[in-house]
Amino acid sequence: MKNIKSRLNQKPIDRRDFLKLMGAGTGSAILAGCTRPEADNKHDSNNGITGEMTYRTNSSTGDKVSLLGYGCMRLPTSSNESARDSDIQIDQEAVNRSVDYALEHGVNYFDTSPAYCKGASEHAMGIALSRHPRDSYFIATKLSNFAPQTWSRERSIEMYRNSLRELQTDYIDYMLLHxxxxxxxxxxNGRYEDNGIRKFLEDERAAGHIRNLGFSYHGDIKVFDHLLALHDSGEAHWDFVQIQLNYVDWLHAKEINPRNTNAKYLYNELDKRGISVVIMEPLLGGRLASIADGLAAQMKERRPDDSIASWAFRYAGSPERVLTVLSGMTYMEHLQDNLHTYSPLDPVTDDELAFLNRITTLMLEYPTVPCTDCKYCMPCPYGLDIPAIFAHYNKCLNEGRVATDSRDPKYAKARREFLIGYDRSVPKLRQASHCINCGACLSHCPQGIQIPNQLSRIDRYVEQLKQTPS
Amino acid sequence: MLRRLRKVLAVISIVAVTLLFFDFTGTSRHLWGWMARIQFMPALLALNLAVLIGLLITTLLLGRVYCSVVCPLGILQDTINRISIRFSSRIKRKSGRFHYTPEHRTLRIIFLILFFAGIIAGMTSIAALIAPYSAYGRIISQLGIPVYDAANNVLADIAQANDSYAFYHVEQPAFNWPLFIVAIVTLAVVGIMAWLGGRTYCNTVCPVGTILGYISKFALLRPEINTDTCNNCGRCARNCKASCIDPKAHKIDYTRCVACFDCMENCSTGALTYRLRTKTESKPNDVKHVDASRRNFISMATILAGAAAASAEDKIVDGGLAPIAEKKAPTRKSPIAPPGARSVAHLRQHCTACQLCISACPNDVLRPSAELDSFMQPVVGYERGYCRPECTECSSICPDGAIHPITAAEKSSTSIGYAVVDADSCLSVSMGESCGNCARHCPAGAISMIEVTRNGKKRTMPYVNGYCIGCGACENLCPVRPLSAIHVEGREIHTTL
Structure with missing residues (x-):
């Protein structure tokens, strides 16, 4: 606790900065206080959605964009599981239902990519969205030419044209360098400069095939700074930029991932230039939706009716320059919970901000693996299910089911549940013991996780559990 | 009264022995694993004198009660017989459906000789084909366990859906046609014999029944017919599932009587009683026990085919799982016997092929052999798992002394095989990967990655030192599929490091 207080005392400016950015924090809290009783009345009849969706205006084109953006990287599958196995098909019916429901409740921003869902996301979204008037929603997609064999101008342009075909449209509202x-x-340089693809996309914007051009950023800050320098010099113009922002990454990005940069810096740089900001990873890959039990209880004490995830969404949606907050919603429950959070947004207060800072400090003391389940590391050439291994380990840590001392009275139960749960979450052949340390995953991880090292750490823990019965 | 006691004991006995096979958690084995050890055939192969003398004394005192309350196959036949009565005509149900038949002595002796010939020739697995406990183990492990495991996995699904850890998934044993067919045939033969003729199998085929039968001729207590009170109704004979009562002669063939007491229950005049013997019989028939001789097991040496190395796929999109080819068993020059077996020959000679160790193995290492010289006996393979350092399940359950009890510490210094590297298919050598998964996972620390120069390129390659215990961690976790680049060759005689 001493640690938290000193941190808060050291950096009061950060908090104030943040409050300034998000406008009248306390004012809206009072407003929220007034609207709450009414909200409760409506609660039963409308799945907890209490009022109108909050919208933000794009400074570049004046689009009124819903604060909740629909992320299409984790679409539902027919087996009711997240799309991992190659033979699992996307459940188009469920996608259609979710899209209809989202549109009906004011969501108008849909973010996809040629890489998502093993390449099937754009196609599914094209089917779902083309059933509605084209001017009732905005489509965001990306030029996902990650693989060196797709760096050529021809292959990249083909990827862009294919996106238009799959999405059944002749223009993209929001196009990103991915x-x-x-x-x-x-x-x-290989992906966008040497092959002239950035210029090509700018020409497409001029021709009206792309309405907004921007980029999503992970990793090396030099590239981010370079692209903003191009913007400053007038050589490029970015209508929007997509960054990773959540209450952990605001000031502690480096502690989660040494390659990342604090969201505060990224946001401020964009805000200074008046560039609209799209938020990704508001939940830090779902980790802020399933935090340690003790911390979750504190959140529930403060806002018993709200989900744990809603805290992260309210945080990410509070800064005024944020255009939309993307959430990869697999199930209707996710969608309804997020609609509840943003209809309308109840911005985080001064007091809540301090509270979230305390939560963050406590969270960083847990040695979880900062995997966001984006699956960019997949497929692992040796068949491992990397995100599932990390998810199981993190889940057990968060739920207090990791014990190392066999004399601990909780050891037997923790051991049994960890090992049984491990076999349930990850088939034996895809577990950490099969990692050969080839490092093929390393360059793909946007979070910069030392995947082989972490897998080896988990494998050693599993081995220790197996060899030491209580 | 006696009959009821027999039935209660029989039910407890068959349930307990069957649970030994089903219980993959190992709990029951620690509590009543001894129930497998008091079976005749395992005790004979283990030369477990205490049990053998105990069985001899019991039989000399009480007759063949072993066949009625200890032998699971005998109890299974009684159960089938009971069901068949339900399906027979009303008259038969009331008055009994059996009749006296003379003993097929020649057949009994032939089967007994075949049985011992099998053991002496080192073909214990062939002898085990007609041994009752092995036959029961075969039926349960091939036909019962898959059903039991499937039911468990349904419960595990339910538990998982409710976030409970009360049940967990188990892997189904690998399906094997020949073994499945042998189990089906065993069940069919025993089942049909029991359905039609009660204890025909026990009194014609079963070598244990024959041995105990000729001993029980001298039993102290036995059912006897009091000719003074007998009214010659013949009901006892019609209800004798061993068909051993000759009502006209008022004689009982004690070599075939399994002391089930059904006759006494059915006698309306109380002429049949279980009592001290009153008449002496003819001379005893000697039953010889001969020690089995050792046999060499040298199968054809085959050269390992170069395995195709897994190659990394180009990553274009996120998500998805790379397909994983199933591992194939390498052709081993010598088979591997589990720790505690001491040598391959020892296992071959003492194992009754009851399948108990196979159903106990939590790591999917033991499986029934399909080879003729070791049919149904356990063989070690590392395609689905490896012999984990903390596990001693098979050695703690084996009733035959084929796998002697061993502690985890003893196991860690017992070498059952040695790892062999196929440099051509090893990823580190052929593709220059910094794999080393075998070295990382060797529980004995016997593998290190050394630098070599192959085709003018500097590469690393696993080097196996003399501390290899043959546990198969390297073979199981080797990324090269379907044939691992490192595999274990068995030691015919285990060595202590």
């Missing part, structure tokens, strides 16, 4: 900063300047 994941710049991954693999540094060299990859950026």
């Amino acid at each position: 994941g710049i900063g991954m693999d540094g300047m060299e990859a950026y």
Whole structure:
């Protein structure tokens, strides 16, 4: 606790800065206080959605964009599981239902990519969205030419044209250079500069086929700074930029991942230039939706009716320059919970901000693996299910089911549950013991996780559990 | 009264022995694993004198009660017989459906000779084909366990859906056609014999029944017919599932009587009683026990085919799982016997192929052999798992002394095989990967990655030192599929490091 207080005392400016950014924090809290009783009345009849969706205006084109953006990287599958096995098909019916429901409740921003869901996301979204008037929603997609064999101008343009075909449209509302900063300047130049693709996309914007051009950023800060420098010099113009922002990454990005940069810096740089900001990873890959039990209880004490995830969404949606907050919603429950959070947004207060800072400090003391389940590391050439291994380990840590001392009275139960749960979550052949340390995953991880090292750490823990019965 | 006692004991006995096979958690084995050890055939192969003398004394005192309350196959036949009565005509149900038949002595002796010939020739697995406990183990492990495991996995699904850890998934044993067919045939033969003729199998085929039968001729207590009170109704004979009562002669063939007491229950005049013997019989028939001789097991040496190395796929999109090819068993020059077996020959000679160790193995290492010289006996393979350092399940359950009890510490210094590297298919050598998964996972620390120069390129390659215990961690975790680049060759005689 001493640690938290000293941190808070050391950096009061950060908090104030943040409050300024998000406008009248306390004012809206009072407003929220007034609207709450009414909200409760409506609660039963409308799945907890209490009022109108909050909208933000794009400074570049004046689009009124819903604060909740629909992320299409984790679409539901027919087996009711997240899309991991190659033979699992996307459940188009469920996608259609979710899209209809989202549109009906004011969501109008849909973010996809040629890489998502093993390449099936755009196609599914094209089917679902084309059933509605084209001017009732905004489509965001990306030029996901990660693999060096797709760096050529021809292959990249083909990827862009294919996106239009799959999405059944002749224009893209929001087009992104995908994941710049991954693999540094060299990859950026190879993917977008040397082949003239950035110029090509700018021409497409001029021709009206792309309404907004921007980029999503992970990793090397040099590339981010370089692209903003191009913007400053007038050589490029970015209508929007997509960054990773959540209450952990605001000031502690480096502690989660040494390659990342604090969201505060990224946001401020964009805000200074008046560039609209799209938020990804508001939940830090779901980790802020399933935090340690003790911390979750504190959140529930403060806002018993709200989900744990809603805290992260309210945080990410509070800064005024944020255009939309993306959430990869697999199930209707996710969608309804998020609609509840943003209809309308109840911005985080001064007091809540301090509270979230305390939560963050406590969270960082847990040695979880900062995996966001983005699956960019997959497929692992040796068949491992990397995100599932990390998810199981993190889940057990968060739920207090990791014990190392066999004399601990809780050891037997923790051991049994960890090992049984491990076999349930990850088939034996795809477990950490099969990692051969080839490192093929390393360059793909936007979070910069030392995947082989972490897998080896988990494998050693499993081995220790197996060899030491209580 | 006696009959009821027999039935209660029989039910407890068959349930307990069957649970030994089903219980993959190992709990029951620690509590009543001894129930497998008091079976005749395992005790004979283990030369477990205490049990053998105990069985001899019991039989000399009480007759063949072993066949009625200890032998699971005998109890299974009684159960089938009971069901068949339900399906027979009303008259038969009331008055009994059996009749006296003379003993097929020649057949009994032939089967007994075949049985011992099998053991002496080192073909214990062939002898085990007609041994009752092995036959029961075969039926349960091939036909019962898959059903039991499937039911467990349904419960595990339910538990998982409710976030409970009360049940967990188990892997189904690998399906094997020949073994499945042998189990089906065993069940069919025993089942049909029991359905039609009660204890025909026990009194014609079963070598244990024959041995105990000729001993029980001298039993102190036995059912006897009091000719003074007998009214010659013949009901006892019609209800004798061993068909051993000759009502006209008022004689009982004690070599075939399994002391089930059904006759006494059915006698309306109380002429049949279980009592001290009153008449002496003819001379005893000697039953010889001969020690089995050792046999060499040298199968054809085959050269390992170069395995195709797994190659990394180009990553274009996120998500998905790379397909994993199933591991194939390498052709081993010598088979591997589990720790505690001491040598391959020892296992071959003492194992009754009851399948108990196979159903106990939590790591999917033991499986029934399909080879003729070791049919149904356990063989070690590392395609689905490896012999984990903390596990001693098979050695703690084996009733035959084929796998002697061993502690985890003893196991860690017992070498059952040695790892062999196929440099051509090893990823580190052929593709220059910094794999080393075998070295990382060797529980004995016997593998290190050394630098070599192959085709002018500097590469690393696993080097196996003399501390290899043959546990198969390297073979199981080797990324090269379907044939691992490192595999274990068995030691015919285990060595202590």
